[in-house]
Amino acid sequence: MGSGATDSRELLPELAVLPGHLLWRSAAxxxxxxxEVLPPGVDLHAYAALLALGGGATRSQQELAQTISVSRTTMVKVASALAEDGLVERVRSPEDRRSYALTRTPAGAAAARRWRRHADAVEAQVTAGFSDAERDELRALLGRVAxxxxxxxxxxxxxxSIGFLVTRVHARTHREALGALEPVGVEPRHYATLTALTATGPVPQAELARRLGLSGASMVQIADELEQRGLVERRRPPADRRVQVLHLQPGAEDVLDEAGRVVRAQVEQVLATLSPAEVSRVVSLLQRLVTAP
Structure with a gap:
C-alpha cells in the first residue's frame, strides 16, 4: 500500500478535520x-501509459512520466514491461539517443480497452456509497485543486478518475508539507502522531497505529524518531510489560503548535482555488471516502 499505510476506517475527530490527513488516508x-480489485498482470500505471499513447501518439518515457504523474524510475519499469508484452513499441529517440520513444501497438490499444473495466471497478470500490452527483462533485473539486x-x-x-485525482492532490500536499515542516524538524506523519497523542493522552503504540491507519512497522519508526527528538517517551505499564504506551514529553506541545500553523498555511495554499464552503465540502466527502465500509 505504500507509505506504511493500512486500510483502516477509523478517523480520530481531531484528524478528521485536517485536509492533509484526509488526503493521505484517502490515497491509502x-x-x-x-x-484488492486488479487481477494479476493488470497495472494501473501501465493502463495510464497506454491511454496517454492513444490516437497514434508517440511520446518519450520522460513525457509519459510527466503526463501520468509518475516518477521516471516507475516509468522505466512500466515501459519495459509494456514493451516486453508487445503492448508498445520502444525505440531510441532520434532527438536524444539516451531516451526511448514509445508508440502503442494494436495489442496495446486492445489491452487499454480491456483494462478500462478494472479501472472502473477500482473507482466504484473507492467511492462506494456515493451518489453519482456526489462523485461528480468530488471529482470537480479535486480536479480544480489538481x-x-x-x-x-x-x-x-x-x-x-477520483482515485487518480486523490493521489495527485495528496502527492502535492505531502511534498509541500515536507518542505514547509523541515525548519520545525518534523514531518507530516510526526504532526499527525503528535496531534493524535494530544487528543488521546497516553496510548499503547499498537492502538495509536490503528487509529492513524498505520502499519505496526511504520508506527515503530515514527515513535523511534519522536523519542529521539525528546517529544515522546515509551513506557511499559506494570500490568503488562509487553505493551509500550506512548507519552508526550515537555516541549511537544510547542512543536505541535508551530507545526500546526505551518500545515494550516500550506494546506490553505494547496486548496486556494476553493472557497471556504467548498473546502468544507471536500473535507466532508473525503471523511466519507475514508470511513465507508
Missing amino acids: RVHAALA QDELSPEVPAPLRE
Missing part, C-alpha cells in the same frame, strides 16, 4: 482498492 484507500499539477496531455479517463 485507493492503493488498497488497487491491490489542475496546476496535471499536464495538458493527461487523458480524459484519468482526469475523470
